[in-house]
Amino acid sequence: MTAGEGGKKPSLRVLKGELESAPEAAAPGGQGAGQELSDKARDHVEKTTGKRPGKRQGPPSGDARPGEIWRDCPVKALGVHGATSWYVDWLGQVRDVRKHDRDTILHIFGGREDVLRQHYKRTTKGGDVVIGWDQAKAAAAMQRAAAEQGIWNPLQRLRGLGAWLDGDGGVILHCGDAILHRGEWRDPGEIDGYVYPSDARIPRPLAPDAKTEGAAGKLMAYLESWRWQRGELDAILLLGWMGCAMFGGALRWRPLVWLTGDAGTGKSTLQDLIGHVLGGEGALLQSSDATAPSLWQTLGCKSLPVALDEVEPDVDARSKLTAIIKFARQAASGGLVMRGGADHKGQEFRARSCFLLSSILRPAMLDQDLSRMALLELDQLGRGAKSPVIRPDEMRRIGQALRTRILLRWGDWGETLELYRAALAGKGHSARGADQFGTLLAMADLCLRDTVPTPAWCETWAEKLAAHVITDQVDQARDWQRLAGHLLTQQLDPWRKGVRYSVASLCMAAADIGTFKDGRAPSIEPQEANGILRDSGLLVEGRGFEARLLVANRHAQLSKLLENSIWWAPPGQTGVWMQSLRRVPGAEASAGRRFGGFNVRCISVPLPTLLELQPEGDEPSPPDLSGPPDPAEDWID
Structure with missing residues (x-):
């Protein structure tokens, strides 16, 4: 109601109702602001607050769409997470804001003070002269728009x-x-x-009608000019990795490749080729001195590939290398990385990048880690041979063509992958091995062929990449066998007649079983040998091939023997070695035995099984690997 209707002066109740029906009018720029006020209502606001609102502030009520600060605003609110508001800024970047100060708001709006002044005016007291923009009102409108979007988790x-x-x-x-x-x-x-969000430009695929058929073949010709230990097979696997690297975020499993080769094998030139094909700086994260935190902080929400050179065994950098390898494993399956922040709040990051690591020598790793990567080894180039000449522009063009080809054939990806996985499983690969090598072969197939392969074709390649071809590079002993090898070769401190005995020789003497490789029997009496073993938490009961080794659940000296191994546990705690020994065929829980005056519970295992000894006349048999799978081998799931 206005003063002109019927010539009556509006009552305070009428003015109050009018103001309540347009609550944002007194707060220019608020979302939903802009309902018209009568001159009397504006007079009343000016009299009570000292400020005179305009006839319309910001967009009409209800005109802004969800996330918009005002209608068609280039800056969009995404939501709130904790004390942080999230926005897409003027340039299309995602921004996290905790404090909506003047400089932050101006930066989010790309320095467009004119736009802010248009929607959040600051005027002289009379309201006639615009003297700037109101930071408090702009901040309120932004925070309101973010809150109305609800909780938004960038992860x-x-x-x-x-x-x-x-x-x-x-x-x-x-x-x-x-x-x-x-x-x-x-x-x-x-x-x-x-x-x-917008970011620096990286290479795009070619147009769909561009010629791409020969690109993968040309790249294969380059790759085969290096001397691979397994020839064409290794070149195919590397081609597959490059295709996977371009589409890592769209894959269920991201293969990990470790490239090794001595000086003079052309490894550096090969790294250059890979970098150019994948698009160079910006499209590939390359480094020769990275740390795990630097990698996940740089990658953020990106699914770009990572190529790390000179990942060499180094005593001083052992923990750094271990962290990088662990991060690469997590990226393979899209694992969630959780880290504490400087503000005492946890940070989350999901890794989705394909990793390629290269070195002259690989650092020591667990077998389950080695079995989850493709190990590609380069031999020395022939006498007088040189690495091929790499033209960066040609390699980048090949990379664009591969992107186009993979996109055009993406509809065949799922079927192609399952065919290769089934073929590899038939050749002895575990589910994880089929994921790793099936993904590499399927991607190479997508690049090189025009149709879905036949099962017979996949079986041909699976035969070349049968499980034994991979396990030749990896010691496939069970965890308990590795523990036995580590423990039985430890030498104990006591010397007897100028001889220092290993745990294995003392066990053989205590059981009166077997001989050394040179045919000699241990030159120590069974009772004396058992006395030395007992001091280290070990005890042999029985004789010959019926003997059993009792291992204490907790023992300080046994902890020392296994120090710096994965089976160690601090003195006084149940040893990790117990978990491994329970998997020995024929292992049994045993009642307590006295070690050093204290009664300690034990586990009893067949001694000949640990020593891999058979009675005379029996044919040696390979270790039994048909038992239940090692839980450690499925840790990545």
């Missing part, structure tokens, strides 16, 4: 550079300044509930 909804899957299993390719989805290029922003 779950933010996707950076690289390839990703949409809800239908198709590929979304984030190239920095544009997003390719269902054959169309789109500006960075929100797609199906995920936010793809």
Whole structure:
């Protein structure tokens, strides 16, 4: 109601009702602001607050869409997570804001003071002259828009550079300044509930009608010019890795490759080729001196590949290398990395990158780690031979062609992968091995062939990559066998007649069983040998091939023998060695025995099994590997 209606002066109740019906009018710029006020209502606000509101502040009520600070605002609110508000800024970047100060708001709006002044005016007392923009009102509007969007977790909804899957299993390719989805290029922003922020541009695929058929073949010709230990097979696996590296975020399993070779094998030139094919700086994270925290902080929400050179065994950098290898394993399966922050709040990061590590020598690793990577080894180039000449522009063009080809054939990916996985499983590979090598072979197939392979074709390659070909590079002993090898070769401190005995020789003497490799029997009496063993938490009961070794659950000297191994435990705690020994065929829990005056519970295992000894006349048989699988081998799941 206005003063002109019927010539009556509006009552305070009427003015109050009018103000309540447009609550944002007194707070210019608020979301939903802008309902018209009568002159009398504006007079009343000015009289009571000292400030005169404009007739319309910001967009009309209800005009702004979800996430918009005002209608068609280039800056969009994403939501709130804890004390942080999240926005897409003027340039399309995702920004986390805790303090909405003047400089932060101005930076988010790309320095456009004119735009802020238009929506959040600061005027002179009379309201006639605009003297700037109101930071408090802009901050309130931004925070309100973010809060109305609700809780927003960047870990779950933010996707950076690289390839990703949409809800239908198709590929979304984030190239920095544009997003390719269902054959169309789109500006960075929100797609199906995920936010793809703008970033530095990385190489795009070629046009769909570009010639791509010969690109993979040409790249294979380059790769085969190096001398691989397994020839064409290793070259195929590396080709497959490069294809996987481009589409890592869209894969269920991201293969890990370790490249080794001595000086003079052309390893550095090969690294250069890989870098150019994958798009060079920006499209590939390369380093020769990285740490695990630096990698996951640099990658953030991206699914870009990682290539690390000179990952050499180093006593001083052992913990750093262990952390990098662990991070690469987590990335293979898309594992969740959780770290504490400087603000005492946890940080989460999901790794989705394909890793390639290279070195002259590989650092020591657990067998279950080695079995989860493709080990590609280079031999010396022939006399007078040189690494091929690499033309960066040609390699980048090949990389673009591979991206195009993989996109065009993506509809065949699932079927191709399952065919190779089934073929590899038939050749003795575990489920994880089939994931690792099936993914590499299937991606190489996608690059080189035009149709889905036949089962017979897949079996041909699976035969070349049968499980024994991989396990030749890895000691496939069970965990308890590795423990036995470590423990039985330890030498105990007491000397007897100028001889220092190993645990194995003392066990043989105590059981009166077997001889050394040179045919000599242990030159120590059984009772004396058992006395030395007992001091270290070990005890032999029985004789000959019926003898059993009792191992204390807890013992300080036994802890020392296993120090710096994965089976160690601090004195006074149940040893990790107990978990491993329970897996020995024929192992049994045993009542307590006295070690050093104290009664300690034990586990009893057949001594000949640990020593891998058979009675005379019996044919030696290989270790029994048909028992229950080692739980440690499935840790990554």
